[in-house]
Amino acid sequence: MSIELERPLPRPTPTSRPFWDGLQEGRVRLQRCDDCGAWVFYPRNRCHRCLSAALTWHDVSGAATLYTFTIARQPTSPHFAGDVPQYLAVVELAEGVRLTSTLVDVDESRIRVGMALAPVFEPVDDDLTMLRFRPA
Numbered sequence: 001m002s003i004e005l006e007r008p009l010p011r012p013t014p015t016s017r018p019f020w021d022g023l024q025e026g027r028v029r030l031q032r033c034d035d036c037g038a039w040v041f042y043p044r045n046r047c048h049r050c051l052s053a054a055l056t057w058h059d060v061s062g063a064a065t066l067y068t069f070t071i072a073r074q075p076t077s078p079h080f081a082g083d084v085p086q087y088l089a090v091v092e093l094a095e096g097v098r099l100t101s102t103l104v105d106v107d108e109s110r111i112r113v114g115m116a117l118a119p120v121f122e123p124v125d126d127d128l129t130m131l132r133f134r135p136a
């Protein structure tokens with residue numbers, strides 16, 4: 001017997017909403033500190049470097065490199081039982097921030113730390129799009 005579980009999904013907050021809205025529009029958006037210039041991810045209310053609250057959203061290309069990865073051959077939770085192997089990745093955007101994602105449209109034997117990646121916008125439903133990455 002197999003049980004279809006509802007997947008855990010991100011819940012946009014007032015602070016992170018611009019990031020998620022950007023993905024809905026096929027754009028990657030990051031916060032940047034108006035005072036010290038630091039790029040900021042995850043979305044937050046104060047700069048991690050100088051504590052300024054002057055953070056502004058900017059569209060970025062989404063160009064990235066693979067910082068590290070692991071291949072999950074066993075589901076990481078029952079929700080992902082149908083998704084193995086799953087290519088779990090920490091991706092470094094050109095702006096220097098890192099985020100956790102998964103690789104898609106990739107030949108497993110070609111996955112390498114440092115490989116160039118491009119964003120993939122994966123709609124989940126009418127209200128949510130996930131950011132994945134594929135080889136550039």
Ligand SMILES: [Zn+2]
Nearest residue numbers: 033036047050
């Ligand atoms: Zn700052």
